[in-house]
Amino acid sequence: MDKKEYIEYVESRSKKSPILQNLIRAFLLGGAICTLGQALLELYRLFIVELKDAQSLVSITLIAIAILLTGIGIFDNIARVAGAGTLVPITGFANAIASCAIDTKSEGFVMGVGAKIFSISGPVILFGTFSGVIYGIIYYIASMIWG
Amino acid sequence: MKDGIITFSRLPKITSYYSVVGSKEHNGPLGDYFDEWCEGDKFGKDSWEKAESEMQRRALAGALRKGNLVSDSLDVILAGDLLNQCVGSTYGLADFNVPYLGLYGACSTCAESILLASCLYGGGLASLCGAVTSSHYCSSERQFRFPLEYGGQRTPTAQWTTTGSGAFIIGGEGKVSIKNAMVGRIVNKGISDINNMGAAMAPAVIDTLTRYFSESTHSPEDFDLIITGDLGYEGSEIIKDLLLGKGIDIRKNHVDCGLMIFNRDTQDVHAGGSGCGCSAVVMASSIVPNLERGVIKNVLFLGTGALMSPMTLSQGESIPAVAHLVHLSSN
Amino acid sequence: MDIVINCLKAFLIGGAFCVVAQLLIDKTKLTPARILVCYVCVGVFLTAIGVYGPIVDFAGCGATVPLTGFGYAIANGVKTAIDEKGALGILTGGITGTAGGITAALCFGLIASLIFKSKPKD
Numbered sequence: 001m002d003k004k005e006y007i008e009y010v011e012s013r014s015k016k017s018p019i020l021q022n023l024i025r026a027f028l029l030g031g032a033i034c035t036l037g038q039a040l041l042e043l044y045r046l047f048i049v050e051l052k053d054a055q056s057l058v059s060i061t062l063i064a065i066a067i068l069l070t071g072i073g074i075f076d077n078i079a080r081v082a083g084a085g086t087l088v089p090i091t092g093f094a095n096a097i098a099s100c101a102i103d104t105k106s107e108g109f110v111m112g113v114g115a116k117i118f119s120i121s122g123p124v125i126l127f128g129t130f131s132g133v134i135y136g137i138i139y140y141i142a143s144m145i146w147g
Numbered sequence: 148m149k150d151g152i153i154t155f156s157r158l159p160k161i162t163s164y165y166s167v168v169g170s171k172e173h174n175g176p177l178g179d180y181f182d183e184w185c186e187g188d189k190f191g192k193d194s195w196e197k198a199e200s201e202m203q204r205r206a207l208a209g210a211l212r213k214g215n216l217v218s219d220s221l222d223v224i225l226a227g228d229l230l231n232q233c234v235g236s237t238y239g240l241a242d243f244n245v246p247y248l249g250l251y252g253a254c255s256t257c258a259e260s261i262l263l264a265s266c267l268y269g270g271g272l273a274s275l276c277g278a279v280t281s282s283h284y285c286s287s288e289r290q291f292r293f294p295l296e297y298g299g300q301r302t303p304t305a306q307w308t309t310t311g312s313g314a315f316i317i318g319g320e321g322k323v324s325i326k327n328a329m330v331g332r333i334v335n336k337g338i339s340d341i342n343n344m345g346a347a348m349a350p351a352v353i354d355t356l357t358r359y360f361s362e363s364t365h366s367p368e369d370f371d372l373i374i375t376g377d378l379g380y381e382g383s384e385i386i387k388d389l390l391l392g393k394g395i396d397i398r399k400n401h402v403d404c405g406l407m408i409f410n411r412d413t414q415d416v417h418a419g420g421s422g423c424g425c426s427a428v429v430m431a432s433s434i435v436p437n438l439e440r441g442v443i444k445n446v447l448f449l450g451t452g453a454l455m456s457p458m459t460l461s462q463g464e465s466i467p468a469v470a471h472l473v474h475l476s477s478n
Numbered sequence: 479m480d481i482v483i484n485c486l487k488a489f490l491i492g493g494a495f496c497v498v499a500q501l502l503i504d505k506t507k508l509t510p511a512r513i514l515v516c517y518v519c520v521g522v523f524l525t526a527i528g529v530y531g532p533i534v535d536f537a538g539c540g541a542t543v544p545l546t547g548f549g550y551a552i553a554n555g556v557k558t559a560i561d562e563k564g565a566l567g568i569l570t571g572g573i574t575g576t577a578g579g580i581t582a583a584l585c586f587g588l589i590a591s592l593i594f595k596s597k598p599k600d
Contacts, residue, residue, distance in 0.1 A: 015381070106195075124514050132572030136571060
């Protein structure tokens with residue numbers, strides 16, 4: 001059996017993730033987090049006029065909740081069930097940052113927490129920012145020509 | 148060494164042994180058989196790496212105590228773990244002040260250390276050797292996967308690193324002897340999924356077992372148990388299936404330490420336990436005592452190791468594996 | 479009544495974003511980290527071509543809370559900054575748009591590391 005045959009053999013027999021169950025859980029929990037966000041947004045709109053500011057405050061609130069749950073050791077248990085349901089909302093981003101920070105404390109605050117805090121969430125910020133810059137260049141040129 | 152099988156001019160024996168585990172292992176099916184366990188897995192230390200070292204220290208101290216031995220009587224310690232530079236062993240065993248050789252065989256280290264200790268004794272180079280191995284779920288998770296509090300989902304083929312350390316003292320006294328052994332070859336069949344280590348390691352077991360049965364006069368029926376280190380459910384099924392295709396039927400007597408240590412139905416470990424502590428504590432708590440009592444007479448123990456690092460994995464390399472074999476027998 | 483409908487929309491669209499990611503996790507070899515990077519970049523792209531704005535208008539937090547919404551905030555920030563400051567906005571807009579989220583996550587993360595310890599898992 002060569003490598004290719006063996007990989008195919010393993011893939012054909014290995015137990016697959018329960019996809020339907022995972023999808024349902026991701027939908028319900030992911031949807032629930034967004035609903036919580038929406039409810040908070042409706043609440044904040046009572047005090048804050050600017051929609052963007054209210055949206056930012058919603059993100060900040062969800063981040064705070066996610067980080068608190070990470071700290072007391074509950075977030076990973078929820079995520080084990082929710083999968084993408086907690087990963088995709090901003091809560092997953094917050095958990096990635098907080099879990100790195102808590103985990104690397106034993107290596108000190110500068111070279112541990114400081115250096116490693118972005119080890120999981122870094123790619124999101126890097127490529128998000130970079131694609132924003134590309135968009136900015138295109139938008140700027142376009143608005144010079146047609147603006 | 149004839150045809151790859153190592154035989155010894157004087158027979159090495161397991162003089163003493165000891166197992167230390169964490170709370171999840173204690174709550175597992177073999178919970179009552181371990182010599183020592185610690186609630187919360189910290190072993191009184193403030194970092195997971197220190198906890199793992201402390202586990203090794205307690206394991207060797209326990210084995211010495213159980214065998215009424217002092218550390219000065221050891222000629223050499225052979226030890227290893229999963230951490231970078233094997234720091235679990237070096238920091239844990241420094242205070243014994245015994246000549247030390249660090250080993251890295253990933254999860255095969257338990258078999259590797261027993262094999263090498265047997266060679267040192269069997270070749271007349273040492274009269275008493277320590278063989279110590281450990282793994283800790285929390286320190287391994289940090290090194291190989293994600294931070295502990297990171298919320299991720301495991302696939303059904305993923306395995307759970309065992310928190311535990313097992314120590315064996317190999318010498319001329321004891322009721323269990325090491326009849327022969329075989330050093331595994333590095334086998335890489337192209338599996339690159341870190342969540343399917345069983346499948347990555349299974350070809351190494353098949354390689355070692357087919358070599359062993361073709362070079363020795365033994366057949367699978369000669370053994371009460373053929374026990375693999377940490378193939379888990381996935382890897383165990385693969386070796387039974389593929390070996391059957393080669394005319395070697397181990398379906399009746401094969402067991403896997405990774406499947407024995409946890410209850411897969413209730414403990415959320417997916418395909419079973421893993422880590423070099425897994426085979427070490429299962430052997431020291433359940434297999435060797437039963438050999439001593441004569442409940443079982445002959446056991447083939449295969450330590451299985453996946454020899455990758457997070458760096459090679461992110462460079463897209465597949466996982467090389469090795470399986471070392473030790474033939475244990477009750478006198 | 480509006481609130482209930484808004485929440486329902488957020489639930490459905492937000493849930494749908496998560497379902498797509500879950501499908502990618504289970505059905506492809508993409509790691510979660512890559513999927514999240516794709517989500518942010520797709521968010522920037524969809525905002526740039528004018529598709530994501532209407533989704534946000536319809537679903538509210540169902541579109542802003544998932545990571546595509548992070549991309550939406552970056553692209554919007556860039557656009558606003560360029561409109562106000564010209565070329566400099568290309569570099570200042572993205573992080574400005576997401577400043578609240580990133581700063582909150584970093585500061586709360588640091589505070590969490592001061593208070594909490596990682597726990598053994600059962």
